Amino acid sequence: MEFSELRTLNSELYFFIQCEGILVKYDFDRVCDRRNTNSVKWDSVQSIFGQNDVIPMWVADMDFPAAQPIVDALKKRAEHPYYGYTQPGPSIHEAIVERMNRKFQWKIKPEWIVFTPGVVPALNIAVRSLTHPGDEVIIQEPVYYPFFPAVTSGGCQIVNNGLKRIQDRYEMDLEDLENLLGPRMGMVPIPRRIKAMILCNPHNPVGRLWDREELIRMGEMVIRHGVTVISDEIHCEILFKGFRHTPFASISEEFEQNCIVCMAPSKTFSLAGLEASTIIIPNKNLRRNFAGARTGILPGPNIFGYTALEAAYRFGDEWLDQVLEYLQGNLDYLLDYFTSKIPRIKVIPPQGTYLIWLDFNDLGMDDLELRRFMREKAKVGLDDGFLFGKAGRGFQRMNIACPRNLLKEALTRIETAVKSL
Ligand SMILES: Cc1ncc(COP(=O)(O)O)c(C=O)c1O
Numbered sequence: 001m002e003f004s005e006l007r008t009l010n011s012e013l014y015f016f017i018q019c020e021g022i023l024v025k026y027d028f029d030r031v032c033d034r035r036n037t038n039s040v041k042w043d044s045v046q047s048i049f050g051q052n053d054v055i056p057m058w059v060a061d062m063d064f065p066a067a068q069p070i071v072d073a074l075k076k077r078a079e080h081p082y083y084g085y086t087q088p089g090p091s092i093h094e095a096i097v098e099r100m101n102r103k104f105q106w107k108i109k110p111e112w113i114v115f116t117p118g119v120v121p122a123l124n125i126a127v128r129s130l131t132h133p134g135d136e137v138i139i140q141e142p143v144y145y146p147f148f149p150a151v152t153s154g155g156c157q158i159v160n161n162g163l164k165r166i167q168d169r170y171e172m173d174l175e176d177l178e179n180l181l182g183p184r185m186g187m188v189p190i191p192r193r194i195k196a197m198i199l200c201n202p203h204n205p206v207g208r209l210w211d212r213e214e215l216i217r218m219g220e221m222v223i224r225h226g227v228t229v230i231s232d233e234i235h236c237e238i239l240f241k242g243f244r245h246t247p248f249a250s251i252s253e254e255f256e257q258n259c260i261v262c263m264a265p266s267k268t269f270s271l272a273g274l275e276a277s278t279i280i281i282p283n284k285n286l287r288r289n290f291a292g293a294r295t296g297i298l299p300g301p302n303i304f305g306y307t308a309l310e311a312a313y314r315f316g317d318e319w320l321d322q323v324l325e326y327l328q329g330n331l332d333y334l335l336d337y338f339t340s341k342i343p344r345i346k347v348i349p350p351q352g353t354y355l356i357w358l359d360f361n362d363l364g365m366d367d368l369e370l371r372r373f374m375r376e377k378a379k380v381g382l383d384d385g386f387l388f389g390k391a392g393r394g395f396q397r398m399n400i401a402c403p404r405n406l407l408k409e410a411l412t413r414i415e416t417a418v419k420s421l
Pocket residue numbers: 059060117118119120121144200204232234235264266272277
């Protein structure tokens with residue numbers, strides 16, 4: 001490729017995709033053998049679950065092939081054999097600005113966007129950029145377990161504002177939050193060092209999409225106490241029918257100025273191994289501190305991560321619509337299966353994410369018994385609930401982003417195991 005062509009690589013690429021690559025009907029029923037591809041999900045079954053015949057349904061990784069326009073974009077980029085240091089160009093910023101507006105009516109500026117190779121590293125850097133060792137950070141358990149080291153590895157303390165379970169739904173405990181933020185001994189306020197809160201929205205593992213009113217009450221409370229919100233919104237586009245996602249920052253200018261929003265196409269478009277995330281930081285000082293905390297530690301994504309991110313945001317929606325419909329079918333199937341055939345296990349119906357929070361407490365097992373039961377009897381590899389904090393004891397988290405036949409097989413195995421008790 002000539003130098004002049006290189007400059008037009010992006011526009012050429014997308015012209016090509018628009019002409020050639022669209023109107024694909026995807027077959028998500030197809031089971032593909034992912035073993036021997038160095039897949040974390042499939043090639044660590046023996047080491048994680050202790051035997052090879054377990055169906056892995058733990059890590060948030062889809063067993064679906066990526067959208068064709070993304071595959072085309074990656075191939076096209078790979079064919080240009082210059083893989084030097086790469087920066088995100090204006091068109092990737094444009095694609096993100098456009099997507100935030102189109103999907104969430106959230107108007108952002110290109111300069112607010114920073115890129116990282118993953119949301120978890122961004123959470124770690126965000127905490128470090130907002131705190132000093134000894135400070136405190138709020139999380140809401142049960143919650144995605146990398147939140148714990150994101151707080152503690154830099155020397156901060158976890159403050160748990162545990163979620164409340166009300167029948168088959170979880171809610172924020174705002175009364176507890178108020179007490180945590182402003183504790184008193186009689187009339188005397190007790191000083192605290194709470195500097196940040198990591199919000200998970202949609203919430204992994206309980207599947208809640210926090211609604212506007214809850215976010216407003218929570219946000220006003222924490223901002224009043226000088227706490228900055230790190231909002232992990234990585235699952236924001238995996239939504240079940242009838243549910244909407246509200247980015248924390250989209251609520252008001254005050255919220256926008258007091259948060260760091262973490263998004264990525266990785267969960268939505270099955271691109272976790274490409275490691276490209278979009279961190280949106282509207283406040284200039286917070287952005288500068290984030291940049292300072294990452295320097296020399298956390299680079300940006302690589303060439304292919306940027307390419308996939310832009311292609312996903314620009315051309316992935318046809319695939320996404322189909323995947324969401326398929327996931328809804330999987331969820332409906334699972335809900336019906338547990339209700340009719342395994343009623344001892346209670347499902348918390350998710351509003352978003354493809355991760356299902358299952359309550360096994362009726363089986364009366366302790367943590368290790370339940371773990372062994374799932375691995376050795378059911379032979380289905382889920383994430384143990386206690387990993388998500390004490391409130392997760394007796395639960396298991398199941399990833400249903402897989403072909404329906406695999407889901408059916410896993411549910412049959414669980415049913416047989418439960419009935420054998
Ligand atoms: C809430 C949440 N945040 C972050 C991640 C992982 O992010 P990344 O792979 O981009 O580090 C996950 C993956 O399951 C997740 O559920």
